[in-house]
Amino acid sequence: MNKTLLLASAATLIAFNANAADIKPYVGADIGYSHAELYEPWNIFDDNFVIGSFNVGTKISDYFGLETSVQTSAKTESYGIDLSYNSYGIDAFGYLPVNNNVELFASAGVGFYEFEAEGYGYSLSEEETALRVGLGAQYNINDNWGIRGMLKHAFVDSYSVDNITELSAGVRYSF
Numbered sequence: 001m002n003k004t005l006l007l008a009s010a011a012t013l014i015a016f017n018a019n020a021a022d023i024k025p026y027v028g029a030d031i032g033y034s035h036a037e038l039y040e041p042w043n044i045f046d047d048n049f050v051i052g053s054f055n056v057g058t059k060i061s062d063y064f065g066l067e068t069s070v071q072t073s074a075k076t077e078s079y080g081i082d083l084s085y086n087s088y089g090i091d092a093f094g095y096l097p098v099n100n101n102v103e104l105f106a107s108a109g110v111g112f113y114e115f116e117a118e119g120y121g122y123s124l125s126e127e128e129t130a131l132r133v134g135l136g137a138q139y140n141i142n143d144n145w146g147i148r149g150m151l152k153h154a155f156v157d158s159y160s161v162d163n164i165t166e167l168s169a170g171v172r173y174s175f
Helices: 002-017
Strands: 024-038 048-059 064-073 076-078 081-097 102-119 122-140 145-155 161-174
Touching: 024 145, 048 081, 048 161, 064 102, 081 122, 102 145, 102 161, 122 161
Parallel strands: none
Antiparallel strands: 024 048, 024 161, 048 064, 064 081, 076 081, 081 102, 102 122, 122 145, 145 161
16 A cells, blocks of 8 residues: 555656656666675575666756655575565655766665565565665766666664665666
8 A cells, every 4th residue: 555655646746747847757767786784584695686676756956856666676595485675665866967968966765675585384574664865876868868877775774684785777768
């Protein structure tokens, strides 16, 4: 329910603002790598994950924007048990245009993280809301297409996961 509400809110925000002169809605997809600080009982797993995400956002001005994201990780395996995680979140972005094509940005937001381990009839899951911050750069190829790289850190601080650091790269299509 929370995921549906989050995505519906983002779609409404983008649709509502799409006709404004400075507003630029966009969609994007990223692939990357994450490193999680894992505690008992998940410290038996490799703490590095391949991640993929889908993003929907809007630049409200040249200097500010909002973005929602849905992310999933590949599974890591130990002793026949698989561990993976998903996250859903919303972030505010501050942009610093360097020139017509390059912009630097910082982000801050909140994410909902779900971790799940399964195998041999064993199942353990954990959910946690986390604050997160990020830094990155985007190269705008033209008015519609851009390439983005980002480093993000999530302060999960749950029973089994302390934090997650992510490095990703992807494309954006602006409407």
